[in-house]
Amino acid sequence: MNPSPERNPPPRERLLDVNGLEPPEPMERALDALAHLPPGHYLRMLLHREPYLLYPMIEEDGFRFETRPGRRALFEILIWRAGDEVAERAALDSR
Amino acid sequence: MSYAGLSLDEAPPFSISLRFFLSAPPFGIAAALLLAWAGPQALASRWTPAALAAVHLMTLGYLTMVMAGAILQLLPVLAGARIARTRAVSAGLYVLLCAGTVLLAVGFLTISRTTLHWALVILIPALAALILIAGGALYGAPSRPQSGRGLGLTLAALGVTLTLGAWLAERYLTPHAPALAWTDVHLVWGLLGWVGLLVITVARQVVPMFQMTPAYPVLSDRWLARAIFLSLVVWSVIMGFAIDGRLPPWVSVLAALPIALGYGWFAAATLWLQHRRRRRLPDVTVAYWRLGMGCLLLAIGLWLAGSAIPALARNPHYAPLLGVLVILGFGVSVIHGMLCKILPFLAWLHLHRARFASGNPRATIPSMKELLPQRAARRQFRLQALSLVLLCAATLWPAVLMRPAALLLAVAFAEFWRLTIGTAWRYRRLARSAPT
Numbered sequence: 001m002n003p004s005p006e007r008n009p010p011p012r013e014r015l016l017d018v019n020g021l022e023p024p025e026p027m028e029r030a031l032d033a034l035a036h037l038p039p040g041h042y043l044r045m046l047l048h049r050e051p052y053l054l055y056p057m058i059e060e061d062g063f064r065f066e067t068r069p070g071r072r073a074l075f076e077i078l079i080w081r082a083g084d085e086v087a088e089r090a091a092l093d094s095r
Numbered sequence: 096m097s098y099a100g101l102s103l104d105e106a107p108p109f110s111i112s113l114r115f116f117l118s119a120p121p122f123g124i125a126a127a128l129l130l131a132w133a134g135p136q137a138l139a140s141r142w143t144p145a146a147l148a149a150v151h152l153m154t155l156g157y158l159t160m161v162m163a164g165a166i167l168q169l170l171p172v173l174a175g176a177r178i179a180r181t182r183a184v185s186a187g188l189y190v191l192l193c194a195g196t197v198l199l200a201v202g203f204l205t206i207s208r209t210t211l212h213w214a215l216v217i218l219i220p221a222l223a224a225l226i227l228i229a230g231g232a233l234y235g236a237p238s239r240p241q242s243g244r245g246l247g248l249t250l251a252a253l254g255v256t257l258t259l260g261a262w263l264a265e266r267y268l269t270p271h272a273p274a275l276a277w278t279d280v281h282l283v284w285g286l287l288g289w290v291g292l293l294v295i296t297v298a299r300q301v302v303p304m305f306q307m308t309p310a311y312p313v314l315s316d317r318w319l320a321r322a323i324f325l326s327l328v329v330w331s332v333i334m335g336f337a338i339d340g341r342l343p344p345w346v347s348v349l350a351a352l353p354i355a356l357g358y359g360w361f362a363a364a365t366l367w368l369q370h371r372r373r374r375r376l377p378d379v380t381v382a383y384w385r386l387g388m389g390c391l392l393l394a395i396g397l398w399l400a401g402s403a404i405p406a407l408a409r410n411p412h413y414a415p416l417l418g419v420l421v422i423l424g425f426g427v428s429v430i431h432g433m434l435c436k437i438l439p440f441l442a443w444l445h446l447h448r449a450r451f452a453s454g455n456p457r458a459t460i461p462s463m464k465e466l467l468p469q470r471a472a473r474r475q476f477r478l479q480a481l482s483l484v485l486l487c488a489a490t491l492w493p494a495v496l497m498r499p500a501a502l503l504l505a506v507a508f509a510e511f512w513r514l515t516i517g518t519a520w521r522y523r524r525l526a527r528s529a530p531t
Contacts, residue, residue, distance in 0.1 A: 020373050022307055024443055024463060031447070048373070049304070057447065 012090035017046045019073040027054045034063060034079060042080040042091035046073035066091065107171060107178070109445040111185045113519055115164025116438060118193060120512035122156025123427070124505050127482075129204070131501035135493040138415035146415070147203040150422065155196040155218075158290055158426050161434060163188060165297075166229050168441065170246070176229075176236035184228055191221035199264075211264050222257045226250045245296030245320040252288025252324065255331075256281060276338045280331050287354060288327055290426050295320050295361055297433065305436045306381050308368035315364060319357060326353040348402045355395050362388040362395075379472040383432025386480055390424025415490040423483055423504075431479065431511060438515060439466035442522040449526050460525070467518045475514055478507040 016033050018026035030045055031054075037043055045051075050067060054077075058065060062082050070076035078094065080087035126149040130137045133145035140146070167185050170176045178184060195218035202211035230250050233243055259281035266272045303310045310316065333350040336342040365388050369381055397417055401408035446460045485500035 020307070022374060022378075023304060024440060028443075028460075028462060053444075060448075 010090065010094050012041050012087060013094065014041055014043050015046070016043055017073070019046045019048050024053075026051060027057065030054060030079070031057065031061070034058065034061065037079075037081065039081070039084060040086040040090075042078055042087045042094075044091075044094070045077040045079065046070060047075045047077065048073055050075050051077065064088065107168060107181045107185075109168075109441055109522070111181060112164040112168035112441065113522075114185075114189055115160050115167070116434060117512075117515055117519055118189070119157045119160040119164075120508050120515060122152045122160065122196065123508035124512065125156070125200070126150075126152035127501050127505035127508055129200075129501075130486075131498050131505065135497045137497055137501070138419075138490050138493060140411055141414045141418060144204045144206055146418075148200040150418065151203065152196065152200045153422055153427065154285060154290075155192070155199065158422075158430055159222075160192060160196075161430050162290070162293055163192065163225055165433075165437065166225070166246070170229055170232055176232035176243075178228055178232045184224070188221055188225055191217050191224075195221055202264075206268065208268055211267060215261050215264055219257065219261055222253060226254050226257075245292065245299075248320055248324045249289060249293045249296060252284055252292055252327070256285040256289050259284060274338045276334065280334050283351075283354075284327060284331070286421050286426065287358065288324070291358060292320050292323060294426075294429050295323070298361075298365060301433065301436065302365060302368060302384070305440075306369060306378065306384070307373045309371055311364060311368065315360060319361060323354060323357040326350075326357060330354060351398075351402075355398060358391055359395050362391040377469075377473070379469060379476050380432040380436045382473075382476050383428045383435065383479075386476075386483070387425045387428035387432065390420045390428065390483075394420040394425065412491050416487060419483075419486050419490055423486060428479070428483070431476075434515065435467060435472055436463075438518050439463040442466050442518055446522060446525055461521065466521055467514060471514055471517075475507065475510040478503065478510055482507045 014033060014037060016030060018029050021029070026045070026047055030043070030051070033043055047070075055065065058079060063079050064082050065077055065079045068076045068078070078091040080091050129145055129149045129152065133143070136143060137145045137149070141150075167178065167181065167188075171178060171181075195214050198210055198214035198217060201207070202209075202214050230247065233247055233250075236243060259277065263273060263278055263281055299311050299316050302308055330347065330350040330353075333342060334347045337344050337347040365384060369385060372381070394417055397413070397420065401413055401417070407413055440463060443460060443463050443466060450460060482500060482504040485496060485503055489496035489500040
């Protein structure tokens with residue numbers, strides 16, 4: 001459940017699989033992972049429900065995000081630091 | 096900022112709801128000690144002074160106190176509904192609700208019309224203000240999710256309960272006292288309208304989210320609260336005719352069936368969803384909700400039996416047992432269970448916001464399980480469940496069991512109070528230590 005590399009992860013991606021965890025554990029883990037996100041990287045969060053409460057928190061913290069229907073979980077949320085164009089491009093270009 | 100109706104920017108300070116949450120358990124302790132003091136005669140019928148006082152300490156002092164705090168906290172977040180002058184409004188409401196409840200209990204206990212009158216003078220504006228302020232905020236809210244509609248019905252049910260209660264209390268002990276059956280209408284609106292509809296409204300959000308279950312079936316999610324509210328209105332009108340003797344009593348029993356079916360469906364659906372929860376780790380909120388839903392089903396079963404067998408309903412043990420199952424078994428269990436999640440969750444949320452406001456975003460925040468230790472919560476649950484079983488038995492064998500059951504209930508409430516104070520103390524310590 002910790003940030004872990006998938007089989008062939010995109011080089012600029014950090015994966016956080018919190019699918020099936022009870023709130024606010026997914027938020028706690030996401031905020032922790034974001035605090036350690038290196039420049040030029042984005043976080044891919046896998047979750048069973050849309051984390052509405054997380055969105056205003058990460059925006060307050062200076063992050064941007066995009067939510068997509070997931071392949072490995074119901075929702076995949078891509079999160080990058082605002083102004084980090086490399087990370088943003090890598091996130092939006094990722095599948 | 097608002098996502099799916101959630102507006103964190105509108106969240107009021109934690110202290111506003113916290114004072115309601117922390118002041119509620121002492122009313123539970125007072126109700127239990129009152130039953131212990133009155134002893135075997137306490138629940139000899141539902142009309143004893145001790146029973147009337149204890150019931151109102153529990154329903155107004157505990158249930159309504161927590162529900163008012165939760166509404167003031169959640170309304171702005173869930174519906175983006177801004178409550179004007181939240182601090183002043185909540186402080187005023189809090190003081191009036193505490194004072195009015197104490198006076199009402201003293202009035203019932205001492206059989207004093209003057210005290211009851213003053214209790215009404217305080218409680219009517221307090222509860223009317225809650226209805227008008229929360230209702231007005233809902234009406235003017237930018238987003239009105241499904242839970243907003245449920246909340247509106249809940250407030251309307253509180254309005255009916257308050258109106259009937261004020262009418263009954265004002266004429267209590269006078270030659271103009273209304274027929275006793277009107278107290279049934281008052282208590283049904285209070286327990287199955289105000290308390291029950293709020294539980295149903297909140298359940299659709301918190302059961303799937305915090306208990307990791309699938310969502311409630313779409314049909315019941317959308318219509319159950321409205322159908323129950325409508326059934327309550329129809330039943331009340333029919334009760335009015337039955338009390339006047341213009342309709343036979345069995346028609347009112349028939350009219351109450353949809354309410355019982357609605358709650359039976361809700362309890363069964365909740366238990367079924369809990370059975371299918373994704374994560375099967377022990378959880379005290381799940382345990383409390385199971386206990387609450389089980390008691391609700393038992394109460395419905397008992398009411399159906401009492402309706403089918405009039406001799407059973409006339410038995411003096413019947414009404415007190417039904418009351419214990421609904422108030423303590425259903426209402427208190429579900430509210431305890433919700434507080435075990437909502438209290439540490441709100442503490443965590445507000446600590447997180449304080450962390451950013453302090454400019455120290457990497458400061459460590461304890462997890463929810465550290466804010467409200469699970470082991471202590473499970474121990475408290477066992478005490479509460481045991482006291483509930485004992486109190487149910489005490490309605491049947493009061494001579495032997497009433498005092499030990501009531502004392503154990505007081506201990507269980509005191510333990511719950513200790514848990515909530517512990518969470519608040521950890522929150523305060525961490526919030527104060529955040530550098531500004």
